[in-house]
Amino acid sequence: MVGQLGVEGWPARAWRMRRRQRDHHQPARVTAMLSVSTFRRLIAALCLAACEQVQAAAPPPVIVTPAGTLQGAMEAGLKVFRGVPFAVPPVGDYRWRDSVMAPPWRGTRAAIVSAPPCAQRDFGWNHSVAVRSSEDCLYLNIWVPRSAGPRHRLPVMVFFHGGSNIGGSATGDSELDPPYDGALLARHDVVVVTASYRVGVFGYLAHPELTAESPHRSSGNYGLSDMVMALRWLQLNIAAFGGDPGRVTAIGQSAGAWNIGLLMTSPAARGLFHWAILHSGNVVDAGPPDIDLAAAEAHGSMVAARLGVAGTGSIAAMRAMPPDKIFAAFTRRPDQTRLSIPTPIADGHYAQALPALAVRDGRDMAIPLIVGNTARDGDFQNMGTRGSAAARLAASDANRPLAGALPETPLSDAGRKILADFYTDPNLRADALALYLAPGAGNRDIAASTDINFRCGAVALARWHSRVAPTWRFEFSHGYEPLGAVHIWDMQYLFGVLSPPADQPRDHNLVRSLQRYWANFARTGNPNGGGLPGWPTADDRGAGLRFASNGPVAVTHEALPECRLFDRQIAATLEAGQPAQTR
Missing domain, CATH: 3.40.50.1820 (Alpha/Beta hydrolase fold, catalytic domain)
Structure with a gap:
């Protein structure tokens, strides 16, 4: 990847510099028109202020879903719900388990603030995301057109971020990414969702004990299981927002796109999305998962040994350890050569060993x-x-x-x-x-x-x-x-x-x-x-x-x-x- 980047505040400075240069070279005739342009700006400002007052006076949106009641916020004429839980927080005994759907809650839940990004090591390029990351991260952000309601059936666009499966955030706004704000996209009469999923060691650690406790006899694809659970939650709840559960588009960038490509060949994701958009990533150019389950389990056992908990009961001990200690022990696999480390594992459930072959032979989802x-x-x-x-x-x-x-x-x-x-x-x-x-x-x-x-x-x-x-x-x-x-x-x-x-x-x-x-x-x-x-x-x-x-x-x-x-x-x-x- 790249080293630490961290250039802060430059867009505003560059904009101001260009503005000063432009104003300095304005023809004299423009000066005579300043009163007209100033008047127009004044009118625009008054209109904007009036709109903001109307919006401020509008009550916050409240939606009753099968999962529970949510209170969001009105932003720029849209109903916005942030930090909506779709899975049980993957902490404690839920660390390194497939996603479990969040249970219904009682009362009204505030959905005003986005949740932290999923726990990840600081590689420099993701510094501003890593420092605020948390294992309690499995949440959605949802933008809904103002007029949409339970009687509507608007198309749904679900975005999964990139980050090489070792970093990234559903909200973007990092050293590399723009803010992933769905407001402008939602103005095209669609419901926009951004979703988190586990990355790095918490998303892709395999171990024999984890495989033994898994209902599908595999381990290591917890990030993919989060994506499946997010899509499953939307199938059950998005209609309450005015979305159509029969028209869900999965959109991914880089690792997010590759992961969607894997899910297009996975029985675990059948019927959960109906078309897909892949930006800069797919199962052909990224290569198939090059680690089989046995090799991944061997690496997980090596990580446990590094942590001093080899043998029976090592996973229970590791689930009690703080994230930083886990990060320190998780190193590059000796047979891993791609940028995406750690990576989805060919477990036959979430990821096939040769997904590109499935696509070539027409065995992936036949969706647009x-x-x-x-x-x-x-x-x-x-x-x-x-x-x-x-x-x-x-x-x-x-x-x-x-x-x-x-x-x-x-x-x-x-x-x-x-x-x-x-x-x-x-x-x-x-x-x-x-x-x-x-x-x-x-x-x-x-x-x-x-x-x-x-x-x-x-x-x-x-x-x-x-x-x-x-x-x-x-x-x-x-x-x-x-x-x-x-x-x-x-x-x-x-x-x-x-x-x-x-x-x-x-x-x-x-x-x-x-x-x-x-x-x-x-x-x-x-x-x-x-x-x-x-x-x-x-x-x-x-x-x-x-x-x-x-x-x-x-x-x-x-x-x-x-x-x-x-x-x-x-x-x-x-x-x-x-x-x-x-x-």
């Missing part, structure tokens, strides 16, 4: 699907909308969209390792080197990482899944110099929470377009309609949609020779029954 990536997804050093990426953008002439490829850079040892780890066939590896060493490849390390970890898997998944259900592929290519559209960059457009330099008219237009496509999809299972540019379904020619700086552009054919080579390695990998190593 949108899958895609950003154009520079593989740039892990500058990912996100904040931190080092934000600092580099602020220091550059960042008002200029990045056109075309990044500047040419040689393939480094790290880039060669990416290719060598993935292309296990020597002949294919040689062909890959030739492709990425050819003129015009741009930043070769980022190109190789993006293709292998994100783009080519999305292309393959879209092609395979289109044989069983309608499928659409996208690439978010709009970004600013000198970075382009890096990993996580598209999240600010999904939620409409823009940070400079991505706060210009073209960016707001892209927010509207992307949100309208996604809302159409949540309503009907098809993103097209409402006057938007047509988005062709995925096919063998690489059809899709590109979110470019000038707006959405349909792509009817894309050669992508790197992805054709990727397909050959994936085919060999799946036939051999071995997981491909990526990242």
